[in-house]
Amino acid sequence: MQPESDTRIFKVTGGFTLAVIVLFALHQDFWLRDNATLIAGLPVGLLYHLGYCLLVSLVLGLFVYRRKSRP
């Protein structure tokens, strides 16, 4: 017997797995570790992670809504 598919409307694909791995890697922004530059009043490290949150949302949005028509 096979287990139920990886959730009915959220079926995991190879592309999604790769995107998640890239997101985990991007979280470890060692290249900004010592950088205290201010951009638009915010430290660059904070600005980067603010953009990172938006990127995560975008990637997840592409994934979960792309599957909407194929339950």
Place this chain on the structure above:
Amino acid sequence: MTLTIIFLYLAAVFAIGTLSHRLLRGTGEDFFLASRTIGPFVLLMSLFGTHMTAFSLLGASGEAYHHGVGVFSLMASSSALVVPLAFLFLAPRVWRLGERHGYLTQVEFFRDRWQSDALGLLLFLVMVALLVPYLLIGIKGGGITLAQITGGATPEWVGSVLMSVVVLGYVSIGGLRGTAWVNTFQTLVFMALGATTFFLITHKLGGLGAAMERVTQASPDLLARSGHIAPLQLFTYLAIPLSVAMFPHIFMHWLTAKSEASFRLPIVAYPICVAIVWVPSVVLGILGNLDFPGLVGPQANSVLVMMIAKYAPGAMAGLLAAGVLAAVMSSLDSQVLSLSTMFTRDIVNHYGFLTRHGDRLGDRQSVLVGRIFVVAIFAITLALALTVDRSLFKLGVWCFTGFAALTPLIVAALYWKRSTRTGAFSTILVAAGLWIYFFGKGWEEPGYTVLGRGIMPVAVILAASSVAMVIGSLLTKPPPEKHLTRFFPE
């Protein structure tokens, strides 16, 4: 004036929670799970409001006060990635099984999945032990807020008791439907007022750029991560947000969803909500160094409220403090309800206590028993809140470490047919043993990391508890195929 606004806010919250009582259908499922009718937006607000607590406002600003900008990457953006992924992989499956088998609590699910009463009992005790410090964060946070905003005129314990009474009141009357409504209202309030606080204070400081330039002169180290957060610490901290997978109150909210598709919005919008709440908290925590230098340890938990009191006195301070209380209460209510539900369903009803022939209690009696239990838990937590003086952030991290260490349970229960009750027991015992060991280390040495290399204890405990699940399961007989079809249908 400040106190009047806060009282009005608490009255409004109480009214919303209790008004939902009119919609109650009078069944246990409606009281505890809102009859599984919660749509995407209210689900998002409930999940987010429940997850964010004093930890993310007071604790984050306090921690940013000491350690600067890196706190955002450490806790906020890691949550922005890990939490929605946990929702994506776990919540729809839990929801389907909950709908199919009528589960109301996490303990019920695990007990059934591995056919073990003892496992359910052990898990209940572990959950209570881990939830008490979590409740403590909220109760302490509420007390700190009221005390600070009134310049010490309101003792910390008064604020803690007042908030506890309001939460107990609307949870008892409105059940999870009331809690979901109040959470939605409160999450919107604390997000809006958090942003307002941010703009108001930075404006009074001469603008964000000017204020940050002053930080550059006074404490430049706070604007970069190095010197405060080791690379291995940033990496291993990614395990902390996994705690969301095992929070009993989050589990209950998953079960309230109207459909599987209701999870789409929470998954996508969660990272944005995190940014909206955490960026102001972290920035204001850093800016707190300009006006209130020299705060030591847990004193920094008050820095956000101190800034509100300084830059927005009077009615505005009342409103902004209400925003902080909103964040605190929106977590407390769900935690309280999940504790109450577990106690009535998994202990009193399951073992047939309080009835003559071991029957189940009626819905009304169950709710009453749950309320008494919750009042007792609140009393214990309040007593602890008056005596413990740990940093909210550090207290929270230990609490999250415990929940995160149990993640192998839910992953194995949902995805690994071969997992057994011995594997589950092994996971809990190994996690508990190592948690106690590392907690002792952390208590003796604040800021403790494994081998002094920045490795968070959660990473070690999680690895060990995962291995325990695998070994414990493989060494014992697989569960019967017939039983598995209930959880892994064709």
